Amino acid sequence: MTQDNTTAAPVCYRHPDRSTLLKCSRCGRPICTACSVDASVGQRCPECLRTEGTQKIIPTTASRRNAGIPATKTFIALAVIFFVLGNFAGLNDVFVQNLAQFNPSVAAGEWWLLFTPVLLHGSLMHLLFNMWALWVLGPQIERGVGTWPFVSLFMASAAVGGVFLFYLGSPSALAVGASGAIFGLFGIWLNWALHRRASVQGQALLRQIGFLLLLNAALPFMLPGIAWQAHLGGLIAGFVIGEIWSRLRGSNVESLRTLVGFAVAAVAVIAVLV
Numbered sequence: 001m002t003q004d005n006t007t008a009a010p011v012c013y014r015h016p017d018r019s020t021l022l023k024c025s026r027c028g029r030p031i032c033t034a035c036s037v038d039a040s041v042g043q044r045c046p047e048c049l050r051t052e053g054t055q056k057i058i059p060t061t062a063s064r065r066n067a068g069i070p071a072t073k074t075f076i077a078l079a080v081i082f083f084v085l086g087n088f089a090g091l092n093d094v095f096v097q098n099l100a101q102f103n104p105s106v107a108a109g110e111w112w113l114l115f116t117p118v119l120l121h122g123s124l125m126h127l128l129f130n131m132w133a134l135w136v137l138g139p140q141i142e143r144g145v146g147t148w149p150f151v152s153l154f155m156a157s158a159a160v161g162g163v164f165l166f167y168l169g170s171p172s173a174l175a176v177g178a179s180g181a182i183f184g185l186f187g188i189w190l191n192w193a194l195h196r197r198a199s200v201q202g203q204a205l206l207r208q209i210g211f212l213l214l215l216n217a218a219l220p221f222m223l224p225g226i227a228w229q230a231h232l233g234g235l236i237a238g239f240v241i242g243e244i245w246s247r248l249r250g251s252n253v254e255s256l257r258t259l260v261g262f263a264v265a266a267v268a269v270i271a272v273l274v
Contacts, residue, residue: 009032010030010219012030012031012032013030013031013045013230014032014035014045014046014191015032015034017251018032022036022043022153022195022196022199024043024044025043025044025144025149025166027047027249028249029045030160031045033056036199041199043199055068056255068147069142070147071142071152071154072134073155074137075134075178078119079120079130079131079178080131080167086120090124096120096174096176098235099113099117099119099120100106100117100120100176101113101114101117101174101176102111102115102172103109103165103169103170103171103172103173103174104171105121105146106166106272107171107272110156111269111272111273113162114162115159115265118154118158118180118183119226121177121178121236122176124149130178130182133185134182134185135170136162137182137189138185139222141189143164145245145254146258148254148255148257149245149257150260152257152260152265153185153188153238153261154183154185155239156184156189156261156262156268157181157234158181158234159162159181159265160180160233160236161179161181161184161227161230161231161266162230162268163233163272164180164229164230164232164233165180165227165230165233166272167229168229169227173227179227179230179234180227180230180233180234182233183230183234183238184238185238186212186242187238187239187240187242188214188239188245190210190238190242190243191237191238191239191243192246193205196217215233237268240264241260241261241264247248
């Protein structure tokens with residue numbers, strides 16, 4: 001009987017006697033826990049660490065932690081601006097009529113309403129919770145994968161969340177908020193945690209993300225008016241995009257990530273148009 005080597009567990013490229021499920025998130029080399037170095041997103045092998053430099057792996061100051069995240073800051077700023085204008089400049093009704101996801105309007109072909117609800121929030125608590133989650137989850141993703149891939153992830157998750165609300169929610173549903181997009185960030189963090197579950201850091205991250213997901217999954221049963229369908233759709237979108245991203249290689253990986261995110265968003269649009 002011949003051995004099927006395709007099913008054998010990969011081994012660390014520096015320690016051939018050690019089986020491992022970890023991979024360098026930059027070059028894809030199999031690495032054991034002794035060789036793995038935590039980066040802002042994923043883990044690096046020693047060669048990639050030397051190439052990138054330690055200053056790119058672990059930010060050492062508050063200014064460094066908050067640098068290089070224009071998309072995260074822009075999404076937060078836009079949400080705050082629209083909330084202020086809506087509630088203090090008398091524009092709330094105008095915004096809701098033109099930007100909220102209203103399922104009859106989506107059914108009539110207004111596909112852009114899958115994206116625009118991320119600008120609106122129904123209450124100050126709604127705004128604060130979503131922006132807090134975006135600030136906690138977003139910066140490391142954006143720094144790790146690039147600004148445009150992050151934008152594509154955010155918008156794709158929002159759109160897929162909107163599709164789930166369109167098909168699983170009430171035909172007359174009206175929804176606002178960035179929750180679908182936020183759950184896309186949960187989804188990609190969950191994907192990365194599962195990929196790193198063989199390490200101590202990965203197990204800790206998996207517990208943290210799992211707890212936050214369970215807490216958020218329980219909210220629709222405790223608070224009325226929460227579109228759990230958008231949460232579910234965004235979570236699935238983020239997880240799937242993260243899985244695809246983990247398989248991409250090459251010097252143009254950032255462009256490929258962006259393409260994947262916008263492709264998922266395009267599929268979401270097609271799903272409501274047909």
